[in-house]
Amino acid sequence: MNSDVAIGDLSGREGLAGAMGWRIGAAAALVVFMAVLGAVSASAEAESAPGEIVRFSVIGELPREPFAADEFRQVGVTDDAVAQITRGVVPSRSLTLAAPKADPNNPYQIVATWNDNTGKALSMRWGSPSWGWLKVSNKHNLTTAAARTTTKHPESRVVESPSAIRYRTPVHRVECAVGRIGCRIVETRTVRVIANPIRLTDGKAKGVITAYCEGVTWCPNWVKNAVNA
Known part of the structure; x- marks a missing residue:
């Protein structure tokens, strides 16, 4: 008797739990839907x-x-970003590379590879405080993406020696008036990149030695946050 009551009671509890679970699931789905709707509204x-x-x-x-x-578009800003600018939305960055997860005991580990504006193969290696990603990031507040874009769209490119190519290009803060043909430059910094194109035993260029903003040690955040970096 007691056993029958216990089983019936258990079944009832399972049914109640199932109903409550369905209601909780439905409520969670509604919350997710409202969050998505809110995000879309916020975007608009x-x-x-x-x-x-x-x-x-x-x-x-x-x-x-x-x-x-x-x-x-002439400096690598994507069509989507240009469309955002035209609509009056601050464009999203599409080229950003994540911070590398490298072996700190291997300074020659590759972080990224690419070709410069002439097709010359370059790379960013983990490096040390005196060269590579560690110097570019920790000393000068720049990124692999910023160095890469500088070498792809340089104002000048000078081969100083077989082991050194110097790239210089401006980074601009700009303002664009929505609905008008009127973007203008309001501030400029010049980024310099020194890269060694000589290939090492792994077949890749030794790569970026340093990248920095001329005139200062620590680049402003807006330089590395450029929409095409």
């Missing part, structure tokens, strides 16, 4: 009204006079 609200100003930074040469947003 983030678009600026005509005449308002969108501010961001870009690596590479740009016209000195007011220019249209299409000019950003």
